[in-house]
Amino acid sequence: MLFAVGEDLHAVATARLRRVDQRYTSGRRVLVEALVEAGRPVTTAELVASRRELPQSTTYRNLAVLEQAGVVRRVLGTDELARFEVAEDLTGHHHHLVCVSCGAVEDFEPPRRVEQTLADAVGRLRTRTGFRAEAHRLDLLGTCGSCAE
Amino acid sequence: MLFAVGEDLHAVATARLRRVDQRYTSGRRVLVEALVEAGRPVTTAELVASRRELPQSTTYRNLAVLEQAGVVRRVLGTDELARFEVAEDLTGHHHHLVCVSCGAVEDFEPPRRVEQTLADAVGRLRTRTGFRAEAHRLDLLGTCGSCAE
DNA sequence: GATTGTAATAGGAACCGTTCTCGTTCTAGG
DNA sequence: CCTAGAACGAGAACGGTTCCTATTACAATC
The missing domain is CATH 3.30.1490.190 (Ferric-uptake regulator, C-terminal dimerisarion domain)
Incomplete structure (x- = not known):
């Protein structure tokens, strides 16, 4: 199961969120789109800075929700900052x-x-x-x- | 270059610290011994709890010094806690x-x-x-x- | 198309692991 | 010994992350 960047991704996100009784809201969609656009693991600070519609608290919360739903994944580097990317089975x-x-x-x-x-x-x-x-x-x-x- | 747990380890630690103009003090030695004893990457909290002679601030500071000297290494898991182990070239x-x-x-x-x-x-x-x-x-x-x- | 219960949002306070500060203690070199 | 610089240790400060809570959006039902 591997999707190009496009509608499919959002359909899968919707389905996975539904599995854990969550909605794929517009705010969450913006978050996923920002991650896709980055094309590499990015810090929460980068995400918040990248879009005006991403307030810090919502970003953190939605990253947690999306991680739990299996749509995004937390990535560890060498510093202490948390970085996130779209889940591997959606991007390869x-x-x-x-x-x-x-x-x-x-x-x-x-x-x-x-x-x-x-x-x-x-x-x-x-x-x-x-x-x-x-x-x-x-x-x-x-x-x-x-x-x- | 690979050492069994023993005197050699401390000799190497002394040498590496000297290289960065640091001393291998008794407190630092206790820290290294605690790491060796653990036999796996341990958190700072575990270290502080393991020995009465390891106050929090000194532990953090000395881990930083020892890391810089190449005696210990920081290990990342999946949670946010920092874990440390003795450097690989000393333990394999x-x-x-x-x-x-x-x-x-x-x-x-x-x-x-x-x-x-x-x-x-x-x-x-x-x-x-x-x-x-x-x-x-x-x-x-x-x-x-x-x-x- | 209102109503209403539920979920999501967003600002800011709180949290907690880590780092910094600073006065004290130790130690190596003279 | 004496002394200067290093290390120590307690607690304050910091900063990334999480939590709280009032507000807003949504979806299902009348």
């Missing part, structure tokens, strides 16, 4: 490049072979402490273009 | 199992093949945005033993 599985200098995060899709190896490892893992792996998270840490200059 | 390269339910983090060492694939990918990466990868971070997300019960 990918990983992140994290700048250790400024904290910026951008998307990146690894070679299929890497992906396959990781998926296998996750599938096989069952530790003696009873941990059950369900997904993997791979980040490459380094220096982004603007920090390298 | 490894990855983390992150419980999506309670946020707990434990160590885990992947099969050599996975590791090799990742190292290759990092080595090859150079995106058109100029990102330069230096390291990778692989976490397996799932449910820990006590949350699964």
Whole structure:
């Protein structure tokens, strides 16, 4: 299940919110559109700044609602700021490049072979402490273009 | 360069701190020992609670110093709490199992093949945005033993 | 097309993990 | 020993995030 940016995305968002008894209001739609437009994980501050219709408190609340509904996902970088992106199954599985200098995060899709190896490892893992792996998270840490200059 | 838990570790800590003009004081030593004893990434709250000789402010300050000196490393889970562990080159390269339910983090060492694939990918990466990868971070997300019960 | 109950909104207060301040204590070097 | 600079520790301050609550929008029913 993978959607291009368009109407489908909003239809899925509507459905997923309904599953948890929530509405896909115009404010939430604006939020999702801002995330899509960014094309990379963005901080709440960036979101609030990007659209006048996004007051801080509503943005935080709606990000929480959308996260719970599985429409957006929280992303961790190296700094303490929370970043959000549209959920992976709506935009395609990918990983992140994290700048250790400024904290910026951008998307990146690894070679299929890497992906396959990781998926296998996750599938096989069952530790003696009873941990059950369900997904993997791979980040490459380094220096982004603007920090390298 | 890989050390068992023992005197060596403290010698290296001393040397690395000296490199950034810092001392390996008794308080800092207690901190490192608490981290070693934990054997997994722990929160500052856990550290402060674990030893009476670790007041909050000093713990935070010394974690920052030790991180800068390359003796400890900050680890991100899924919650907002900062967790710390002894730097990888002192304990061996490894990855983390992150419980999506309670946020707990434990160590885990992947099969050599996975590791090799990742190292290759990092080595090859150079995106058109100029990102330069230096390291990778692989976490397996799932449910820990006590949350699964 | 009013009514009415429920959900969403938005401003600001509160919260809490973290960082800073500053007076005190320690320590290495002279 | 003495002293200057480093480290310490208690508490204040900070800032990102969450919570509170009055207000507004919505959707279903009369």
